[in-house]
Amino acid sequence: MAGRLSRSVLLALGLAGCLVACGGAPRATERQRTAAPASQPQATATVPPATAPQDPEFVGESREIAIRAVDDTVGRPIGQALVGLASRYLGTPYRAFSLDKGPGERLRLDLTGFDCLLFVEQLLGLVNSRAVSTQSEAVDQFVDHVRRLRYDEGKVDFCHRHHYFSRWAEAAERAGYLVNLTPYLPGAVTRTLELNWMSTHPSAYAPMREPANRDCITALERGLSTRQSYLPLAQLPAALPSLRDGDLFALVTRLKGLDVTHVGLVRVNGDRVEAIHAAPGRGVMLSEDLARYAAGVPDVIGATVLRPMPNPDGKPGS
Numbered sequence: 001m002a003g004r005l006s007r008s009v010l011l012a013l014g015l016a017g018c019l020v021a022c023g024g025a026p027r028a029t030e031r032q033r034t035a036a037p038a039s040q041p042q043a044t045a046t047v048p049p050a051t052a053p054q055d056p057e058f059v060g061e062s063r064e065i066a067i068r069a070v071d072d073t074v075g076r077p078i079g080q081a082l083v084g085l086a087s088r089y090l091g092t093p094y095r096a097f098s099l100d101k102g103p104g105e106r107l108r109l110d111l112t113g114f115d116c117l118l119f120v121e122q123l124l125g126l127v128n129s130r131a132v133s134t135q136s137e138a139v140d141q142f143v144d145h146v147r148r149l150r151y152d153e154g155k156v157d158f159c160h161r162h163h164y165f166s167r168w169a170e171a172a173e174r175a176g177y178l179v180n181l182t183p184y185l186p187g188a189v190t191r192t193l194e195l196n197w198m199s200t201h202p203s204a205y206a207p208m209r210e211p212a213n214r215d216c217i218t219a220l221e222r223g224l225s226t227r228q229s230y231l232p233l234a235q236l237p238a239a240l241p242s243l244r245d246g247d248l249f250a251l252v253t254r255l256k257g258l259d260v261t262h263v264g265l266v267r268v269n270g271d272r273v274e275a276i277h278a279a280p281g282r283g284v285m286l287s288e289d290l291a292r293y294a295a296g297v298p299d300v301i302g303a304t305v306l307r308p309m310p311n312p313d314g315k316p317g318s
Helices: 007-013 062-073 078-088 116-127 135-150 165-174 211-221 233-242 290-295
Strands: 178-180 189-194 225-232 248-253 260-269 272-279 283-287 300-308
Touching: 062 078, 062 116, 062 135, 078 116, 078 260, 078 272, 078 300, 116 135, 116 165, 116 260, 116 272, 135 165, 165 178, 165 225, 165 248, 165 260, 165 300, 225 233, 233 290, 233 300, 248 290, 260 300, 272 290, 283 290, 290 300
Parallel strands: none
Antiparallel strands: 178 300, 189 225, 225 300, 248 260, 248 300, 260 272, 272 283
């Protein structure tokens, strides 16, 4: 049975342990993809209460890595800082399902390995943690930014975690971390789609074995839909000159129940618009042509683009 499933479906099933799902590799000449869902529910759902606050978990030397990252990018514009950090992590291993490693939900910070979204999310947290006086304050800010980005209302709980990219991005934009450029780029179109990948593939997610988590996600996805602006693949090359260092890209999929299958950061290198992203089997890697890379990922129909905004206080307009 599994042998009959398309490569892209197997990829999406393996996605998973965080907000977005990040999957395998693109077609032959390129190297990757990933996936995730997102958006706000249009129906009221009962969400279990968030777990009590607990200390964040730093994996390995991640605390020390965070301090060095903040120190080394002080004074650099946010886009340059993002690209500088992303380039530093080239070759760092890919780590799937890293948020689902232990019993219960915990705020996990790992700068020693990434999936595609945790790569982008944690770098966004780091570059907003530089307006501080001490290293301890920088670490505290980093923890707080990641909590705000990863969880609805900052509540550390599986059912409050943003499991779909659109939902993650919408929340980040409301909080002042990002601006969605896509509707303003030439050739952009809009679609409406239902988001129900997790509730229709519960066996792909270890936390969904818990009845409370499964029931919560099923309720949240009942009637969940989003209006998504994106650049069709044919329109993407014309939009590339509008992109800047540190912009986020997300690859839009035709897979039913999903909105996005991969995310990463833009690097502008002369006339080239490149992608730095975390890919299964490759780790953090560089694709030298974003448009060509996107066109090589199965089931991708286009891309969305978001611009990072300085937000040291984690609040709109800060």
